[in-house]
Amino acid sequence: MNNALEINNLSIHYQTDSGEVRALRNVNLKVPDGKVVGIVGESGCGKSTLMSAIINLLSENAIVKNGKILFENTDILTMSKHRLRKLRGYDIATVFQDPMTTFNPVMTIGQQLTDFQHRFKERNRQQKRQKIIEMFELVGIPDPAQRLNQFPHEFSGGMRQRMAIAAALLMNPRLLVADEPTTALDVTMEAQILHLLRKMKNDFNGSILIITHHLGVVAELCDYITVMYAGEVVEQGTVEDIFYRPSHPYTKALLECDPAVLKRKTRYLPTIKGRIPDLRTPPPGCVFANRCSKVSAQCTQTAPPVVDLSDGNHWCICHEVSK
Amino acid sequence: MLNYAFKRVMLGILILLFTMMVMYVAVYLIPGDPAAVALGPRATPEMKADLLARMGLDQPIYIQFSSFIVNILHGDLGLDVWSNREVSAIISETMPNTMILAFASIGWALALGIPLGCFSVIYRNSFVDRIIGILSVSFIAIPSFVVAIFVLLIFAVQLRWLPAIGAGEEGDILSQARALILPAFAIGLGWVGYLARMVRASMLEVMGEQHIRTARAFGLSETRVVFRYALAISLIPVISLIAVGMGGIISGSVFAEIIFARPGIGNLTYNAVTSRNYPVVMGAVMVTTVFYVSITVMADLLMAYTDPRVRDVLK
Numbered sequence: 001m002n003n004a005l006e007i008n009n010l011s012i013h014y015q016t017d018s019g020e021v022r023a024l025r026n027v028n029l030k031v032p033d034g035k036v037v038g039i040v041g042e043s044g045c046g047k048s049t050l051m052s053a054i055i056n057l058l059s060e061n062a063i064v065k066n067g068k069i070l071f072e073n074t075d076i077l078t079m080s081k082h083r084l085r086k087l088r089g090y091d092i093a094t095v096f097q098d099p100m101t102t103f104n105p106v107m108t109i110g111q112q113l114t115d116f117q118h119r120f121k122e123r124n125r126q127q128k129r130q131k132i133i134e135m136f137e138l139v140g141i142p143d144p145a146q147r148l149n150q151f152p153h154e155f156s157g158g159m160r161q162r163m164a165i166a167a168a169l170l171m172n173p174r175l176l177v178a179d180e181p182t183t184a185l186d187v188t189m190e191a192q193i194l195h196l197l198r199k200m201k202n203d204f205n206g207s208i209l210i211i212t213h214h215l216g217v218v219a220e221l222c223d224y225i226t227v228m229y230a231g232e233v234v235e236q237g238t239v240e241d242i243f244y245r246p247s248h249p250y251t252k253a254l255l256e257c258d259p260a261v262l263k264r265k266t267r268y269l270p271t272i273k274g275r276i277p278d279l280r281t282p283p284p285g286c287v288f289a290n291r292c293s294k295v296s297a298q299c300t301q302t303a304p305p306v307v308d309l310s311d312g313n314h315w316c317i318c319h320e321v322s323k
Numbered sequence: 324m325l326n327y328a329f330k331r332v333m334l335g336i337l338i339l340l341f342t343m344m345v346m347y348v349a350v351y352l353i354p355g356d357p358a359a360v361a362l363g364p365r366a367t368p369e370m371k372a373d374l375l376a377r378m379g380l381d382q383p384i385y386i387q388f389s390s391f392i393v394n395i396l397h398g399d400l401g402l403d404v405w406s407n408r409e410v411s412a413i414i415s416e417t418m419p420n421t422m423i424l425a426f427a428s429i430g431w432a433l434a435l436g437i438p439l440g441c442f443s444v445i446y447r448n449s450f451v452d453r454i455i456g457i458l459s460v461s462f463i464a465i466p467s468f469v470v471a472i473f474v475l476l477i478f479a480v481q482l483r484w485l486p487a488i489g490a491g492e493e494g495d496i497l498s499q500a501r502a503l504i505l506p507a508f509a510i511g512l513g514w515v516g517y518l519a520r521m522v523r524a525s526m527l528e529v530m531g532e533q534h535i536r537t538a539r540a541f542g543l544s545e546t547r548v549v550f551r552y553a554l555a556i557s558l559i560p561v562i563s564l565i566a567v568g569m570g571g572i573i574s575g576s577v578f579a580e581i582i583f584a585r586p587g588i589g590n591l592t593y594n595a596v597t598s599r600n601y602p603v604v605m606g607a608v609m610v611t612t613v614f615y616v617s618i619t620v621m622a623d624l625l626m627a628y629t630d631p632r633v634r635d636v637l638k
Binding site for chain 1: 532533534536537538539540541542543544547551552555556629630631632635
């Protein structure tokens with residue numbers, strides 16, 4: 001099977017006044033054609049850095065230490081400016097996290113979404129607007145034709161989020177990268193958007209890389225799951241592997257924290273105790289050691305090995321599992 | 324929006340009234356007897372009293388001020404003490420010259436300063452950015468009257484390319500335009516630098532916003548992102564800066580008009596103050612204040628118009 005996107009050994013650091021923050025370390029990830037891959041992990045684990053790297057829009061203080069991001073066998077990180085512009089928004093479309101700030105406040109929605117279709121030379125202005133109207137109907141924006149002439153602040157957060165998704169779907173991309181696409185939506189709308197994303201996958205044979213906190217979204221939509229912790233991939237596998245046969249202690253802890261799986265009434269929602277280590281000086285051993293319930297002396301000293309659990313499809317990095 | 328515009332205009336009128344009052348008191352407090360200055364040391368007390376009575380200066384100050392305001396409302400700015408001409412006539416002859424100079428100065432500064440600021444952002448932290456930065460700061464640092472004297476010496480006196488004095492032949496647009504070049508250059512130069520720096524700073528802030536990342540993530544070119552997506556937002560604070568700066572431009576035009584012997588409100592005010600020609604001083608100050616206040620009101624309205632978020636709040 002071909003991969004729409006392949007990330008090999010990617011390490012990205014941020015240069016800050018108080019030292020180098022090692023935000024991503026040796027990340028490996030594959031997004032097969034026509035599949036949906038979910039990245040889960042708590043805040044600060046490097047999900048958004050990974051997303052910015054995929055479209056080569058890292059902030060100016062980011063340094064790519066090593067690794068490649070391959071799209072159609074070309075490394076995105078070393079692509080020419082010209083090729084990058086075709087990649088962004090045409091090959092790879094993105095939905096960003098915060099719908100409130102995702103659109104330009106002084107331009108109408110119609111102007112912006114028409115602009116975003118600049119790669120589609122065969123569509124004239126009228127056709128571009130027609131496409132937006134169709135897409136808005138699909139994502140559930142009422143009165144799309146009138147609303148094209150409105151400014152972003154005239155829409156609710158949920159509507160803006162849907163418009164952001166509509167903008168990405170307008171591109172009919174090979175790969176859709178979505179950062180928390182349903183966080184700002186209510187449950188009904190979320191279900192509609194998930195349905196829409198699945199439809200996009202089926203109808204256009206596009207791949208989706210979805211970044212989320214929401215395990216329900218992952219279970220609904222994804223074929224593969226990558227669990228990230230403190231800038232590293234700690235476990236990877238199919239959706240069944242992760243939900244039914246989680247191996248890494250972090251994955252297990254994360255699943256236990258999902259309010260949806262709680263069986264008994266509690267006063268406090270379960271959490272994973274402790275904090276992410278300081279990424280300026282990541283520990284020499286396992287990054288999860290300080291919060292792990294099964295920690296041993298070995299965990300704090302040597303880096304954990306990669307443990308293959310099923311022919312390279314499901315693997316994790318852990319001393320405990322390797323035993 | 325209309326309601327807002329009305330409020331802004333009313334505020335402008337209040338500012339105007341207050342300025343006139345301050346100006347009136349200031350002129351009143353200037354030491355020296357206007358009659359003595361006007362008539363010379365050998366004037367008799369009767370001649371002085373006669374002149375003061377003709378100018379209405381023997382009345383108490385509040386009466387003088389209220390009759391002054393009433394006269395203004397009738398379009399009467401009083402008479403020139405020396406020539407006995409209507410002040411309003413003198414001002415309507417000179418004011419257009421100053422307005423042309425002010426708009427020409429800020430106009431070319433905008434036309435050059437804004438693109439320079441944008442290019443600084445497109446090529447930020449590069450060689451181009453540094454060169455623009457050094458030039459801008461130098462332009463800001465040189466006082467406009469120094470620039471005026473140097474361009475006068477170089478282009479008018481040495482090279483004889485452009486006229487040194489005057490505002491050009493009446494009715495001859497080409498000659499008027501040629502006479503405008505040097506003073507407008509001198510006044511506007513500092514503004515080129517100022518605007519370039521302001522636009523750069525303001526735009527760099529905008530460039531850090533999320534919606535710019537969205538525009539880039541959809542493959543729009545950097546030039547398009549800067550000029551179409553960031554510029555309009557970056558210019559909102561610059562509009563108010565320009566409006567405030569119009570005051571500086573008008574005072575800059577005093578120097579430029581004196582150096583280039585250009586008829587204009589700055590030149591007129593200067594001569595009127597030195598010869599204690601109070602009606603002319605008051606008239607000139609009032610007209611420049613009206614000019615300045617209307618520019619600020621227009622800037623406020625323009626800012627509200629540029630930003631749809633503000634526009635809606637003001638509905």
